[in-house]
Amino acid sequence: MSIKPRVIYWFRTDLRLHDSPALQAALDLKPSVLYPIWAWDSHYVYHARVGVNRWQFLLDCMNDVSQSITKLNEKSRLLVLREPAVTLLPKLLKAWKITHLVFEKDTDAYGRQRDERVIAAAEKLGVEVITRSGRTLWDSDDVVKAHDGKPTMSITQLQKAGAKVGLIAPPIDTPKSLPDPGDTALDIEQEQPDSKPDVNDKERQGEEKSYSSGISGPNGDFAVPTLQELGLKPATTPHRGGETVILERLERILADEDYTATFEKPKTSPAQFEPQSTFLTSPYLHFGALSCRYFYHRVETIVSSRRKAKKAVSEPPTSLTGQLLFRDMYFAAQAALGWKFGQTYNNDHCRFIPWHLPSKVDTKTGLVTGEYEIDDQAKETEFQRWRNGKTGFPWIDAIMRQLRQEGWIHHLARHSVACFLTRGGCYISWERGAEVFEEWLIDHEAACNIGNWNWLSCVSFYSQFYRCYSPVAFGKKWDPEGDYIRRYVPELKDMPKKWIYEPHKAPIADQKKAGVVIKGGGTEEEIGGVTAYPKPIFDFNTQRDICLDGMKNAYRIGLYGNSPKVLDGTWKELFADGAAGPTEGQRGGPGGTTGAEDADMHQHHDEDEVTTPKKSVEREKRSTKSPAVKNHKRERSQGTLDGAFKKAKG
DNA sequence: TGTGATGTTGCCCGT
DNA sequence: TACGGGCAACATCAC
Numbered sequence: 001m002s003i004k005p006r007v008i009y010w011f012r013t014d015l016r017l018h019d020s021p022a023l024q025a026a027l028d029l030k031p032s033v034l035y036p037i038w039a040w041d042s043h044y045v046y047h048a049r050v051g052v053n054r055w056q057f058l059l060d061c062m063n064d065v066s067q068s069i070t071k072l073n074e075k076s077r078l079l080v081l082r083e084p085a086v087t088l089l090p091k092l093l094k095a096w097k098i099t100h101l102v103f104e105k106d107t108d109a110y111g112r113q114r115d116e117r118v119i120a121a122a123e124k125l126g127v128e129v130i131t132r133s134g135r136t137l138w139d140s141d142d143v144v145k146a147h148d149g150k151p152t153m154s155i156t157q158l159q160k161a162g163a164k165v166g167l168i169a170p171p172i173d174t175p176k177s178l179p180d181p182g183d184t185a186l187d188i189e190q191e192q193p194d195s196k197p198d199v200n201d202k203e204r205q206g207e208e209k210s211y212s213s214g215i216s217g218p219n220g221d222f223a224v225p226t227l228q229e230l231g232l233k234p235a236t237t238p239h240r241g242g243e244t245v246i247l248e249r250l251e252r253i254l255a256d257e258d259y260t261a262t263f264e265k266p267k268t269s270p271a272q273f274e275p276q277s278t279f280l281t282s283p284y285l286h287f288g289a290l291s292c293r294y295f296y297h298r299v300e301t302i303v304s305s306r307r308k309a310k311k312a313v314s315e316p317p318t319s320l321t322g323q324l325l326f327r328d329m330y331f332a333a334q335a336a337l338g339w340k341f342g343q344t345y346n347n348d349h350c351r352f353i354p355w356h357l358p359s360k361v362d363t364k365t366g367l368v369t370g371e372y373e374i375d376d377q378a379k380e381t382e383f384q385r386w387r388n389g390k391t392g393f394p395w396i397d398a399i400m401r402q403l404r405q406e407g408w409i410h411h412l413a414r415h416s417v418a419c420f421l422t423r424g425g426c427y428i429s430w431e432r433g434a435e436v437f438e439e440w441l442i443d444h445e446a447a448c449n450i451g452n453w454n455w456l457s458c459v460s461f462y463s464q465f466y467r468c469y470s471p472v473a474f475g476k477k478w479d480p481e482g483d484y485i486r487r488y489v490p491e492l493k494d495m496p497k498k499w500i501y502e503p504h505k506a507p508i509a510d511q512k513k514a515g516v517v518i519k520g521g522g523t524e525e526e527i528g529g530v531t532a533y534p535k536p537i538f539d540f541n542t543q544r545d546i547c548l549d550g551m552k553n554a555y556r557i558g559l560y561g562n563s564p565k566v567l568d569g570t571w572k573e574l575f576a577d578g579a580a581g582p583t584e585g586q587r588g589g590p591g592g593t594t595g596a597e598d599a600d601m602h603q604h605h606d607e608d609e610v611t612t613p614k615k616s617v618e619r620e621k622r623s624t625k626s627p628a629v630k631n632h633k634r635e636r637s638q639g640t641l642d643g644a645f646k647k648a649k650g
Numbered sequence: 651t652g653t654g655a656t657g658t659t660g661c662c663c664g665t
Numbered sequence: 666t667a668c669g670g671g672c673a674a675c676a677t678c679a680c
Contacts, residue, residue: 154657154676154677155657156677264658264659268659463674463675463677464660464674464676465675466672468661470660473661474660552673552674653679656677657676661672663670663671663672
């Protein structure tokens with residue numbers, strides 16, 4: 001005699017009904033009842049950096065999937081239970097007499113830990129747990145296994161490992177019907193999670209009430225929460241989530257066969273807006289409203305039929321499918337490295353560069369604490385001005401403001417601002433930048449975000465640090481008129497094209513005509529009754545030289561996050577040659593610069609002051625070898641590394 | 651312990 | 666206007 005299965009389907013980052021291997025596994029059980037639930041996770045509410053725009057996108061996806069469930073069974077909908085899964089599920093499994101718990105596998109470091117605890121608790125209660133990989137093209141753990149347990153560090157590696165794992169699973173149809181949910185009456189005690197520290201507190205305008213009205217929410221109906229319930233400010237993004245939205249948009253993308261089959265990412269513009277140059281599928285992929293395998297196969301079908309017809313097609317890595325391969329590469333890298341993927345300290349795949357504003361480390365756990373050292377107050381100011389879109393470089397500021405406002409920026413725009421914050425400008429830790437993106441991006445995916453910051457800062461995946469994005473030239477290439485800047489930096493909307501990328505060079509008369517004064521550090525909106533836009537935080541060309549010297553030196557020294565000298569803090573001895581970074585004086589702790597309270601070491605300088613380049617020993621030697629170099633610098637405005645080294649060989 | 655090609659997307663100049 | 670060379674230089678991989 002077998003008991004009819006009573007199943008909980010636990011939704012997580014798979015907010016869709018189509019092509020869901022885990023949901024299919026649940027339905028294959030032929031359950032007598034199926035409870036579609038969401039366990040409200042306090043980690044996401046309080047401890048992960050989640051801005052209001054991503055909250056709204058998540059709630060959109062939840063509402064949409066709930067409505068889709070109801071369309072298949074009018075008695076059913078998404079049941080949102082206000083308690084974290086780890087404490088909630090053991091009680092729930094008992095209360096609802098559950099036989100099977102089914103969910104999609106999560107290879108994020110946090111997700112894995114949470115799921116291990118849930119699985120252990122469920123199995124102790126005799127509940128069968130079924131998980132399926134569904135977030136990536138291939139199961140990331142399988143990819144790692146096929147790659148000898150190592151993280152995949154290039155697309156070729158991913159493709160080779162993927163081929164060993166097997167074919168990318170074909171898509172699964174949306175179910176035609178869903179079982180009834182069982183009785184939702186609940187008589188269990190709610191355990192309220194610890195809300196401290198609440199890193200998202202600054203996003204709130206009211207009281208955070210995620211857990212205060214009980215497990216079933218303020219109306220006792222397990223409804224999807226509102227931003228209000230979370231005490232959050234209204235969202236500012238125009239982008240809305242949901243499986244329905246993206247499936248419709250996907251058809252529009254695929255209907256344009258030329259676009260789909262010849263897509264090349266580097267040829268899409270970071271400066272285009274309304275509409276953007278790409279179709280913005282990333283946040284839907286993140287929340288699982290769109291299946292990456294479904295997307296992949298639909299594109300592949302079009303591409304292969306065109307290939308047969310001998311029509312032009314693009315290929316990975318720049319093609320649409322190539323973009324999905326990169327996503328899998330980062331997921332498999334994270335699956336192999338776990339928590340340390342997200343930090344420099346103790347990370348054997350992350351180069352150690354003595355960045356400014358390094359993360360504080362808890363040497364007991366080996367993990368970063370979420371705080372950072374302010375090794376130099378001027379660098380903290382630069383960081384805040386970068387974050388707030390007030391660097392005085394309009395291209396950078398426009399991108400950062402679009403990010404904050406809309407929660408999405410083009411991939412190349414991410415490159416530009418990431419390079420600028422780290423190796424090609426401020427020389428500030430990539431971990432600071434990754435945190436800002438984590439908070440503001442609606443498509444924030446830990447694996448991809450960390451991977452891309454690693455890439456751009458040249459600590460991992462990529463090493464051609466001499467390829468440096470100019471905050472002036474790169475934007476101009478895409479948008480010579482400066483329309484993108486005018487849109488997101490309205491202070492400069494009337495600035496002539498000639499000065500739009502470098503308004504501090506505009507004559508006072510032109511500034512006056514444009515109704516803006518280029519002055520100050522971005523703290524004042526108006527100066528003398530005129531709209532103000534800040535002066536640049538530094539002279540870019542000078543700063544780029546400092547960065548290049550620093551990178552060259554750090555590469556030469558060749559430390560990684562797990563090098564003994566990084567772990568014990570003695571790394572600083574190796575950086576006595578004046579390379580950029582917080583390496584001077586006697587400071588230097590594990591992974592960073594503990595002991596920064598030594599006030600004498602803080603060289604506070606005026607915001608408008610231009611820093612003098614510190615040449616490394618190596619660099620000096622090369623310069624003296626060819627004195628002609630000094631008189632052969634290019635125009636400061638457009639300079640690249642070429643200028644400084646031109647003819648150095650001959 | 652070589653050599654040359656390749657690597658998702660630099661910039662500038664010359665043709 | 667699109668493309669290739671030069672710039673100085675990184676890691677990895679096939680040979």
